[in-house]
Amino acid sequence: MSSALQEKEILFKSTDARPDRIASSNPDDFLVPNGREEEWRYTPLKRVGNLHNDAKAEQDINYEIVAASGITHSILSRDEVKTKFLATDRISSRTQSLWNKALVIDIPQELETKDLTWIKIDIKSGVQYGHIIINAKAHSKATIILEHVGEGIAGINCEIIADVNSSIDFITVYDLARKGVIVSEHQFVINKDANIRSLVVQLGGDVVRYVPRAKFSGNHGAVELLGVFLATNGQFFENRVFVDHNMKDCKSNVLYRGGAQGEGSHTVWVGDVLIRKIATGTNTYEMNRNLLLDDGARADSVPNLEIETGEVEKAGHASVTGRLDDDQLFYLMSRGIDEPTARQLVIEGFFSGIFGEFTHPELKERLNERLNAAIERSHK
Amino acid sequence: MSELVIKDLHVTVETDDGTKEILRGVDLTITSGQTHAIMGPNGSGKSTLAYAVAGHPKYTIPSGSVTLDGADVLDMSVDERAKAGLFLAMQYPVEIPGVSVSNFLRSSLTALRGEAPKLREWIKEMNEAMKEIGMDPTFSERNVNEGFSGGEKKRHEILQLELMKPKIAILDETDSGLDVDALRIVSEGINRTVERNNTGVLLITHYTRILRYVKPDKVSVFVDGRVVATGGQELAEELEANGYVKFSKATAGA
Ligand SMILES: Nc1ncnc2c1ncn2[C@@H]1O[C@H](COP(=O)(O)OP(=O)(O)OP(=O)(O)O)[C@@H](O)[C@H]1O
Ligand SMILES: [Mg+2]
Numbered sequence: 001m002s003s004a005l006q007e008k009e010i011l012f013k014s015t016d017a018r019p020d021r022i023a024s025s026n027p028d029d030f031l032v033p034n035g036r037e038e039e040w041r042y043t044p045l046k047r048v049g050n051l052h053n054d055a056k057a058e059q060d061i062n063y064e065i066v067a068a069s070g071i072t073h074s075i076l077s078r079d080e081v082k083t084k085f086l087a088t089d090r091i092s093s094r095t096q097s098l099w100n101k102a103l104v105i106d107i108p109q110e111l112e113t114k115d116l117t118w119i120k121i122d123i124k125s126g127v128q129y130g131h132i133i134i135n136a137k138a139h140s141k142a143t144i145i146l147e148h149v150g151e152g153i154a155g156i157n158c159e160i161i162a163d164v165n166s167s168i169d170f171i172t173v174y175d176l177a178r179k180g181v182i183v184s185e186h187q188f189v190i191n192k193d194a195n196i197r198s199l200v201v202q203l204g205g206d207v208v209r210y211v212p213r214a215k216f217s218g219n220h221g222a223v224e225l226l227g228v229f230l231a232t233n234g235q236f237f238e239n240r241v242f243v244d245h246n247m248k249d250c251k252s253n254v255l256y257r258g259g260a261q262g263e264g265s266h267t268v269w270v271g272d273v274l275i276r277k278i279a280t281g282t283n284t285y286e287m288n289r290n291l292l293l294d295d296g297a298r299a300d301s302v303p304n305l306e307i308e309t310g311e312v313e314k315a316g317h318a319s320v321t322g323r324l325d326d327d328q329l330f331y332l333m334s335r336g337i338d339e340p341t342a343r344q345l346v347i348e349g350f351f352s353g354i355f356g357e358f359t360h361p362e363l364k365e366r367l368n369e370r371l372n373a374a375i376e377r378s379h380k
Numbered sequence: 381m382s383e384l385v386i387k388d389l390h391v392t393v394e395t396d397d398g399t400k401e402i403l404r405g406v407d408l409t410i411t412s413g414q415t416h417a418i419m420g421p422n423g424s425g426k427s428t429l430a431y432a433v434a435g436h437p438k439y440t441i442p443s444g445s446v447t448l449d450g451a452d453v454l455d456m457s458v459d460e461r462a463k464a465g466l467f468l469a470m471q472y473p474v475e476i477p478g479v480s481v482s483n484f485l486r487s488s489l490t491a492l493r494g495e496a497p498k499l500r501e502w503i504k505e506m507n508e509a510m511k512e513i514g515m516d517p518t519f520s521e522r523n524v525n526e527g528f529s530g531g532e533k534k535r536h537e538i539l540q541l542e543l544m545k546p547k548i549a550i551l552d553e554t555d556s557g558l559d560v561d562a563l564r565i566v567s568e569g570i571n572r573t574v575e576r577n578n579t580g581v582l583l584i585t586h587y588t589r590i591l592r593y594v595k596p597d598k599v600s601v602f603v604d605g606r607v608v609a610t611g612g613q614e615l616a617e618e619l620e621a622n623g624y625v626k627f628s629k630a631t632a633g634a
Contacts, residue, residue, distance in 0.1 A: 335544070345484070352479075
């Protein structure tokens with residue numbers, strides 16, 4: 001116990017954890033949560049298949065990859081992988097200590113491709129753990145899509161490391177079957193002049209908990225963390241975003257739009273941005289907009305901005321949760337449009353533009369198809 | 381030939397202080413090809429009448445009837461009323477973020493006509509109608525009413541009137557907030573609709589200036605939740621000159 005404590009103290013100083021949080025690859029450094037901790041207060045721990053406690057791996061993750069030409073990938077065992085990944089909560093650290101096979105994707109230096117790279121993970125029933133590393137070398141440019149489907153229970157972490165002047169679009173889709181469960185921590189590391197645009201889409205599954213954490217390893221980096229989620233029929237979707245401005249003149253933009261409908265449906269968005277003393281010239285904005293489609297659904301939204309330096313270029317945050325507007329529905333219906341179609345139009349309108357920056361036609365179409373299917377499910 | 385018949389219509393809303401009666405027995409008939417102007421002071425219940433006939437969920441109708449060619453309008457959902465041939469141009473049109481005008485209009489016409497208009501013909505139809513009402517074609521890509529000026533919103537309502545070709549249209553203060561030129565253009569749109577589609581119009585207004593362009597067949601005075609007098613255009617002129625005092629007294633004494 002005392003050795004674990006000591007390790008924690010060292011980690012405090014040397015890692016990217018929040019000053020009030022620990023980062024460790026050893027699950028024993030984290031107490032088994034009981035649901036009263038700030039970190040876990042919203043998560044329905046009864047529904048996560050014991051990922052937080054003692055769930056053993058019943059099989060390995062099966063990664064299916066279709067890579068753009070020039071991008072290499074390999075499936076490696078623990079002793080073949082070098083990683084500095086330090087988890088920041090109990091499930092993430094259990095995942096980190098329990099995976100057997102990792103997927104490593106390398107985007108070689110100066111490779112620029114418009115072609116898409118798809119990673120598809122079908123989470124089979126039972127419990128499984130995985131780890132993904134995406135290495136974007138200097139001056140590279142690529143788009144990676146990580147899609148999750150299936151009906152099982154999984155803890156999967158991911159590291160996205162963008163080297164100098166690289167530019168990565170990274171899209172994560174959670175569209176599991178109704179009883180699927182996934183808990184993921186994604187860590188983004190952005191080097192000098194590099195740029196990551198990420199988008200997470202949560203539409204299917206019983207419980208999805210997503211913890212994206214971004215930090216910089218050089219000045220003048222930029223990161224965008226975008227998200228779209230729609231919880232219906234009692235689904236639970238949680239996003240805990242952390243952006244660590246630990247370098248000068250970096251930019252971050254966090255924009256999440258979510259909807260919730262139906263008894264017991266619940267979405268959570270917690271956005272933490274920390275601007276450290278050293279991070280002068282920071283430009284950051286975070287925003288969460290939620291649309292509640294009926295009285296049974298709930299959305300929690302907690303933006304939080306901590307500024308330790310006086311020399312910030314721009315820093316703002318906002319959170320708005322509204323209800324589907326009777327007057328909008330009435331206006332559409334008074335023009336002959338039936339109620340389900342009117343609702344569909346208003347919801348689509350609310351989400352419109354969120355995929356706007358991801359212009360690749362195939363990608364855009366796939367995302368729109370998934371979103372529209374989820375909106376349609378919400379009418380039933 | 382169509383006829384919207386409103387008989388002894390009572391309308392209430394729920395407020396924090398309990399149920400409040402706003403319409404207190406309205407009788408009105410609107411006939412194809414005819415324009416019936418309604419004038420009345422602020423808060424007398426004109427918009428409430430329009431909304432109640434169109435079916436806004438906020439209003440309760442404890443008694444009275446509304447029929448369109450014999451069919452019970454109050455029994456229909458909001459979209460069924462539109463499909464039956466009713467149209468309401470709203471005093472304050474609603475903004476709908478993320479829904480483009482062209483998507484909105486096409487969804488509406490698809491619903492009203494029972495099939496989607498063919499894309500090429502549709503674009504032509506929409507562009508011509510926009511031109512007639514003096515709306516720039518770029519409006520079709522903007523979100524419904526979002527950031528529209530007051531006058532642009534009113535033109536957009538009349539654009540819908542022209543495309544939807546209803547049997548009966550209720551126009552709630554479509555003339556408010558329009559400049560002189562816009563007033564003329566919007567009035568021409570209303571006249572075209574009456575001429576081309578033989579639409580019957582209930583024109584709610586505060587001003588006689590629109591009645592110089594859109595000639596009413598009848599003018600009714602609306603005070604305190606009911607019609608208190610009906611006449612011709614001369615009644616409108618009298619209201620403009622003397623206000624509603626005389627009529628307010630009449631109701632108070634009744
Ligand atoms: N939801 C509501 N709750 C309370 N009062 C209401 C509600 N809706 C309407 N009213 C009241 O009913 C009355 C009639 O309103 P309405 O909008 O129909 O008037 P109007 O004749 O259209 O007025 P204006 O000429 O100003 O447009 C007003 O006193 C208004 O405040
Ligand atoms: Mg009114």
